[in-house]
Amino acid sequence: MSDLPRKALSRTAKLASLPLGAAGRATVGLGRRIGGAPAETVVAEFQRRTADQLFAVLGELKGGAMKFGQMLSLMESAMPEELAAPYRATLTKLQDSAPPMPASTVHTILSRELGRRWRDRFEEFDDLPAAAASIGQVHRGTLKDGREVAVKLQYPGAAEALRADLRQLGRFARTFGTLVPGLDMKPLVAELQERIGEELDYDREAQAQQQYADAFKDHAEFVVPRVVKHSPSVIVSEWIEGRPLSSIITGGTKQERDEIGLKYVRFMFSGPKLAGLLHSDPHPGNFRVMPDGRLGVVDFGLCARLPDGLPPAIGRLLTISLEGDGIAVRDGLRAEGFIKPRMDVAPEQLMDYLSPFAEPARTETFQFSREWMRAQANRTSDFRSPSASLALKLNLPPSYLLIHRVWIGGVAVLSQLEAEAPFSSVLDEFLPGFTRVDS
Incomplete structure (x- = not known):
């Protein structure tokens, strides 16, 4: 058997080792209940065991499984606390860590991509990665001219691994759905498949990163490292040193969380206007808080190309929603493709559904929280709720796919930060078509 099929079988076997949702819970629960353990103890033990097994497998596989885990980690703020607590620590690990490649593999990639004398370019090169994530890992080096750089290398076989993982994850989507009741994992997997x-x-990533770096050169709030050299599998760019955003989430003061939350939103919304791009991977592993307080941003592998900025329809519809004109909102959503032509949607029900999502734009300042995020998730996922039935009727046009991902992912990060700030002022400055409405 060749090496590639053997690896594929190994990856499939690891994915197959994941607990099978309700069946796994029932088996564990039955054994423990026979032994006299209380139901609460059974659930807590199962959650701990599932968390350990699930994310150990995802982290080891890297590829699509790792990327899926990173996306899932954004949504932990929407989980009920009794579910979220056992998973939070392991989810956070997926945001910026994974087992590294051997040094020999790293050297082989650099020889192929930068030339056999690649070491002559460097004064120093650290064989141990500084960070490892879903499809590549980053090494720290110093060029001959003294510049410190980040050398990002793509894992060998990343394309094959991604596609294999995502095919398998599609089969296990129902299992992952047990982590967040009501959240349909199939669209997440489908989106990953589209963006491979x-x-x-x-x-392409290097071009987007340099475009951002040019737009935000010497910016007072943001730092984007400039690209030094790139190839289809390697990007060499300036090194930036900062405190991971995940550490602000877990240990930052209220002032730090508020300030960084506002900068995070300002970066996301200013990108389309200033750079013609929307950074579309909002998880905390891509952000650093610099020593001077600026927000450093890395990983531009997924960016929406928006040369004309964000669609003005978003701002106009948000403004109309704040004004309370349900009929105009319905007609506008239908015109943009969010409501299919033959779908009947009551304006009053639509406004009830959208109202909480518009809250951050309604007031001068808004307080995000995990409790607020969970309330919205419960409201839209409980099949007995009118909001949930309406959500099933709404459509997501392809042109809004990445914008929607950033909006939802960004709200999740702000809820993890529990940030409070004047977010409506950011919309007023950077969202075309939006006009603040006094409440």
């Missing part, structure tokens, strides 16, 4: 090509193209 973009994230694997390091030349």
